[in-house]
Structures are given as C-alpha cells and as structure tokens.
Amino acid sequence: MDNILDSAKKLHFVGIGGSGMCPMAELLMHRGYEISGSDQNESDTLDRVKSWGIPVYMGHSPENIGEAEAVVYTAACKSDNPELVAAREKGVPTLERSVMLGMLTEKYPQLVAVSGTHGKTTTTAMLTQIFIETGADPSAIIGGKLPIINSNCRVGKSDTIICEACEYVDTFLQLHPAVSLILNIEPDHLDYFKTLDNIVKSFRQFAVQTDRLLVVNAANQSVMQAVEGLEREVVSFGLDSSCDYYPAALNEEPSACEDFTLMCRGEALGMVNLAVPGKHNMLNALAAAAAAHSLGIAPEAICSALEHFGGVHRRFEILGQFDGVTVADDFAHHPTELTAVLSSAMRMGYKQVWAVFQPHTYSRTYTFLNDFAEALAIPDHLIMTEILAVREENTYNIHTSDLAAKVPGSVWFDSFDKIAEYVMGNAQPGDLILTLGGGDIYKCANLIVERYQKRK
Incomplete structure (x- = not known):
C-alpha cells in the first residue's frame, strides 16, 4: 500500500x-x-x-x-x-488507526517498537525517559502519561520514534521497526488468536518485519521460539548471566523496589535503584537498558534515567493518602500482571491490602479462571465488580460469582458506589486500597479519592 x-x-x-x-x-x-x-x-x-x-x-x-x-x-x-x-x-x-500508525512511523528512519503481552507501556516510558535525559530528542507514543512530559506523546526533532506495538488483532504487523523489543509472550486475547501457537506466529512475523535489532527476554520460551533462526542481531535480557543484559548484586533486603548492578556480558555498567516496585519492573528496566545501550546510549545516562523514572499513569499510580489509607490504581488485568503487582503490594509494608478488581472480558475470565483465582488470593482482601463485557456477549455463561467462589472471603458488588462505601467502611490507617483492571475501574478509584477528600 x-x-x-x-x-x-x-x-x-x-x-x-x-x-x-x-x-x-x-x-x-x-x-x-x-x-x-x-x-x-x-x-x-x-x-x-x-x-x-x-x-x-x-x-x-x-x-x-x-x-x-x-x-x-x-x-x-x-x-x-x-x-x-x-x-x-x-x-x-x-x-x-493502526494503519495510520504504520504510515506515520514509516516517516522516521529509526522506529523503536516495544512489544509483548505485558509491560509495554512501562518499558516504552522508561526508554523514552532514557532518550530524553540523554538529549537524544526522540518522538514517542506511549500507552500512558509519562510524568516528565505530562503526556503520552512527545514530538522530537531526531530521526527516532519510540512506540508501543500492540499484538491484539495483529495491529503491530502494520509496523516495520528498525529495533523491536519483545518483552514476553503469553496466552492472551484468545478471543482473536485462539492458541498460543498463533500468538507466537504473529510475534515471529513482527520480528521478521524488524530490520536491525531484536531485544528479547531469554527466559521466555515463546519469545525465543518466535525469533529462532532469524538473521537479525539479537540481544537478550533476563535475570541470570546467560543473558547479554542481567542484574547482579541485588539488594537482599525485603523491598518492593529493586536495587541492582546492571551487567552487560560480564561487565558492570552501573548501579540502578528503581523507584517503581516489583521484579516485573526490573525486567522492564533491563529491556529498556539493553535497547538503549545497544543503540549507543552511555551506561551512566541509562542508570540515571531509570532511577529518575517514577512510573506511568495507571501503573501502580499512588492517588493519595487519606486518613492514613493509601489509594492507588493499576492497569493489571491478566493473571500474570495481577500476580506481579499484588506480590509487590504485599511487600510494601502496608498493614492490609484491599484489592478492588474489575474482570475484563468474558473470554479472558473464563479461560484463565483458576489463574485469576490464584493471583487474587494474594492480597488480604478482595472486592470485585461485575465482568466488564467490552466487545463481547456472555456466551461463556461466566460471572464474577464463579471467580468469587474460588477466592475465600472475597466479595463483589454491582456498582462502584457500593464498592467505595464497603472498602472505605473497612480500611484502616496503614492500609492500601488498590484498584485493578483494564477497563474503567479507575473511576472507582477516583470516586474513593473524592469521598475521602469530602470527609476533611
């Protein structure tokens, strides 16, 4: 075309x-x-x-x-x-929209595209922050608001554009990147892909469409399957020294945010003290660092920018503290994401964690019911909404009550109003209220914040 x-x-x-x-x-x-x-x-x-x-x-x-x-x-x-x-x-x-995105990014000699089932927005934001702080002046399209630019978009004057590459309905196949990051590949969007094999095939085609460099998660078997045998430069990241980029000297103290030495093929590049919680964010940081370093950005600039990175809108976003209760919001809507976020939350020193979860699509809830139950059993308390239909009919005959039956002590309500009343009536000073989901659950978080503010 x-x-x-x-x-x-x-x-x-x-x-x-x-x-x-x-x-x-x-x-x-x-x-x-x-x-x-x-x-x-x-x-x-x-x-x-x-x-x-x-x-x-x-x-x-x-x-x-x-x-x-x-x-x-x-x-x-x-x-x-x-x-x-x-x-x-x-x-x-x-x-x-995705067709126009392909045409727009074609106008930039260096498209750096961030793909994967989880972590795209955070990693795109980290990479953008690294490029900005080093003076590389990139353009960027991010799935959430990056605080240092107070936007999800940046207009730069360089040849580089950094953007997310979303796999849903194969939209990322409109892109022809110079550099691609593949953070992870897991079963998701099975309403479209049907099988994990089909997801891997799409990611392989995305990798084929990448001209120069692939930055990949070596610990993810499906990722390695997708890039196997391709005649491209492949750089790996992961948690051990079999990867090109990996962490060493991790802080052994029980902490939500990881401190580590950034390593590249046996050489220490510098110390990174992350301000965002969770091992999943350490992997995101390793991916961003691997891409930036491979593109010639100095190690000290990479480590410094990663330390300054304070997160993205709706990615464990702290909305405030009210009567001693912290209210936060996160986009997690897949069992893997929920496990990562809730495990981090439980290590952050709160007295109790009140998770408020909005299941997102009938197909995802039905397919991963047991995985959701396992992830949602992590917090001290679980409150849920009805399933958000998005683009589907409930041909699966699945309901929030089916999920609640698998998580002892959980409750669910049919309105944000009732959820706000319940959780605010029970949360105590020192607790965390954390809303979670890919839909409009953030409105519930905002409602809770508004009600706390009115109490003052």
Whole structure:
C-alpha cells in the first residue's frame, strides 16, 4: 500500500480524543499536516487537542470531514458512522488507526517498537525517559502519561520514534521497526488468536518485519521460539548471566523496589535503584537498558534515567493518602500482571491490602479462571465488580460469582458506589486500597479519592 501521507495533507480523525488517536494527531500536526477531528465525549485528551488549535467537532456528522483528503478512525468506530459513510461516498480514503500508525512511523528512519503481552507501556516510558535525559530528542507514543512530559506523546526533532506495538488483532504487523523489543509472550486475547501457537506466529512475523535489532527476554520460551533462526542481531535480557543484559548484586533486603548492578556480558555498567516496585519492573528496566545501550546510549545516562523514572499513569499510580489509607490504581488485568503487582503490594509494608478488581472480558475470565483465582488470593482482601463485557456477549455463561467462589472471603458488588462505601467502611490507617483492571475501574478509584477528600 502506498503511504497516503506522501500525497494527502488534510487529515480528519474520527474519535480524535482517543488515547491512541490524540498522539498521532499531535505528531502529524507538527509535521505540517492540516488536522481536524470529532468526538462524542469531552476529555482531558480532547482538551489537549483543542489547545493546539485543531478544530474539533462534538458529535459525528457528514459535514465534519470537510475537505479532508483522508479520514482516520478508531477500531471502536462502527462502519455506519456518518463521517465514514460520507468519506466513502466522496471517494476519500479511510484508514483504521493502526494503519495510520504504520504510515506515520514509516516517516522516521529509526522506529523503536516495544512489544509483548505485558509491560509495554512501562518499558516504552522508561526508554523514552532514557532518550530524553540523554538529549537524544526522540518522538514517542506511549500507552500512558509519562510524568516528565505530562503526556503520552512527545514530538522530537531526531530521526527516532519510540512506540508501543500492540499484538491484539495483529495491529503491530502494520509496523516495520528498525529495533523491536519483545518483552514476553503469553496466552492472551484468545478471543482473536485462539492458541498460543498463533500468538507466537504473529510475534515471529513482527520480528521478521524488524530490520536491525531484536531485544528479547531469554527466559521466555515463546519469545525465543518466535525469533529462532532469524538473521537479525539479537540481544537478550533476563535475570541470570546467560543473558547479554542481567542484574547482579541485588539488594537482599525485603523491598518492593529493586536495587541492582546492571551487567552487560560480564561487565558492570552501573548501579540502578528503581523507584517503581516489583521484579516485573526490573525486567522492564533491563529491556529498556539493553535497547538503549545497544543503540549507543552511555551506561551512566541509562542508570540515571531509570532511577529518575517514577512510573506511568495507571501503573501502580499512588492517588493519595487519606486518613492514613493509601489509594492507588493499576492497569493489571491478566493473571500474570495481577500476580506481579499484588506480590509487590504485599511487600510494601502496608498493614492490609484491599484489592478492588474489575474482570475484563468474558473470554479472558473464563479461560484463565483458576489463574485469576490464584493471583487474587494474594492480597488480604478482595472486592470485585461485575465482568466488564467490552466487545463481547456472555456466551461463556461466566460471572464474577464463579471467580468469587474460588477466592475465600472475597466479595463483589454491582456498582462502584457500593464498592467505595464497603472498602472505605473497612480500611484502616496503614492500609492500601488498590484498584485493578483494564477497563474503567479507575473511576472507582477516583470516586474513593473524592469521598475521602469530602470527609476533611
């Protein structure tokens, strides 16, 4: 397919306030394209778009596309959307978001793409912070807000763009990176992939589409299977010295945040004192360090930036402390992610951990029911919502009550209002309330914070 950005200069975004749409609109605007957009709902991201002077229409209407030479839409957009219908009638090309991302990133000589079932957002953010602090001036598209730029997007002047490469419905196959990180491969999105073998095949194709360098997790068998026999430079990271990059001299003190010496093929590159909790974040840091060092960034700059990295929006994000109770929010929605986050939380010295979990999709809950039960048994207390349907019908006949039956002492409610009332009525000073999930559970966290604030 020809790159439409070579010919079209006026682009219209349907759903421009979306977290995946907004960064592309910003980058394209700064590259000299004329951007317009529409959306149904007011949001912080939409306010940001408007602050750049981009015309935004509330609601969807055929006339909104104006003189656009191409229309970009989100995956959630229905085919009968009036703006898409109008574009087709006028013969204006329409492109799904991931296709435009592929075309946009093609404009950068060095695309560094971060893939994997877990850890993409944090690792992309870590890598972006390393590049920024070393003066490499990257552009970046991140799945969450990075505090040092207060955004999920950065417009840089260099040839490098760093972005997440999401495997769901093979969207990452729109990308042709110079450098790819593969953090891990596990069964997920089985509503689409059906089997782990199919997931590995997609990651292999993603690796094939990578021109120069693959940075891979050597401890993950599926990752190694995906890159086996490829004629690319492969750099590995992991927890032991069989990998190219690994940690040594780990702090033996029981601590949520890891301190370690960053090693490269037997040579000590420097000490890293992470400010984000969990062994999973140490692996994310090793992946970012391996990529940055392989791309020529000085070890001391890498170690320094990783120490300064304070996390990303919705990744163990501390929202505040109220009446001695800490409230935090995390995006974890897969058993592996929940195990990592909850294990870290239990090592952080809180008296009790109150986990508030929103199951995300019927298929995932049904497929991993026992794994979810094992992960959710880690905290002191578990409160759950009904399953968030997202894009599915409940053909699995699965309910939160099925999960609750496997976790003794757990409770569930049908509204955030009831959850807030319950958890605030029981949490004591020194406790942690941690909301978890990939849906809109953050609204419950915000509700809890608002109610605590009103108590003052």
